[in-house]
Amino acid sequence: MPNTKLVLVLKEFKKSVQDSLDIANKATQYKELRKGKYRQISKPILYSLNELSFLKLFISWEHFLEQSFIRFMCGAKNSAGFPKETYANPKSLEHALSMLKQKQRYVDWTIVSDVIERARLYFQNGEPFSTALGQASTYLTEMKTIRNRIVHESKKAEEEFHDLVRQKFGHLPRGMVPGKLLMSNFSANKTLLEQYEIVVLTVAETLVG
Numbered sequence: 001m002p003n004t005k006l007v008l009v010l011k012e013f014k015k016s017v018q019d020s021l022d023i024a025n026k027a028t029q030y031k032e033l034r035k036g037k038y039r040q041i042s043k044p045i046l047y048s049l050n051e052l053s054f055l056k057l058f059i060s061w062e063h064f065l066e067q068s069f070i071r072f073m074c075g076a077k078n079s080a081g082f083p084k085e086t087y088a089n090p091k092s093l094e095h096a097l098s099m100l101k102q103k104q105r106y107v108d109w110t111i112v113s114d115v116i117e118r119a120r121l122y123f124q125n126g127e128p129f130s131t132a133l134g135q136a137s138t139y140l141t142e143m144k145t146i147r148n149r150i151v152h153e154s155k156k157a158e159e160e161f162h163d164l165v166r167q168k169f170g171h172l173p174r175g176m177v178p179g180k181l182l183m184s185n186f187s188a189n190k191t192l193l194e195q196y197e198i199v200v201l202t203v204a205e206t207l208v209g
Helices: 006-027 041-073 091-101 112-122 128-134 136-153 155-169 180-184 193-208
Strands: 031-034 036-039 185-187
Touching: 006 041, 006 193, 036 091, 041 091, 041 112, 041 136, 041 180, 041 185, 112 128, 112 185, 128 136, 128 193, 136 193, 155 180, 155 193, 180 193, 185 193
Parallel strands: none
Antiparallel strands: 031 036
16 A cells, blocks of 8 residues: 555645745845845846745645645545545556556646546546635636746747736736736735745645645
8 A cells, every 4th residue: 555644745745835935035135246235136036036936836736736636546535534436546656646647748737627627537526626626726727827927938928927917906017027926915915925825725735634
């Protein structure tokens, strides 16, 4: 029987999230040498560090989804008893992952609807993923849009990012980049990056229970 301890996956994820957010939280303390003096880092560098922080958060989230999913496939259950029924019987975590990959190089965990559909193939009613991811789908889709804008220079990624910015501000502010958006406050005196942190941690806790 493979090691299917979900609690260890959750613990690792929480640490990764904290490590990721530390980059953004400490960024304002960093100095750079300008005109012979050490001064607070410039806005472009500050934005870039927040983007790095976000990317590490996003990668950790993808890893958590994959590791929890294959453990559920191998028989693990959360505190609520989900999944009630599993439609696969892999011999190991590696076997479970190979079943998901098939002939692909990797499994894509960035599209919420695809993950839910995948869960419905392997678990009764797709639980615990269907409900947990469905409730957070708007935020998780926003995260993918921001991630794509950071890592891709395509016109599509740019347009989708601009659409998201318009949704948030009601218009497209001049000079808006992902790092600047992530540092913006929209509610509860928290930056958008901090809000996304709360979202993924909440979903992770729900999945593992």
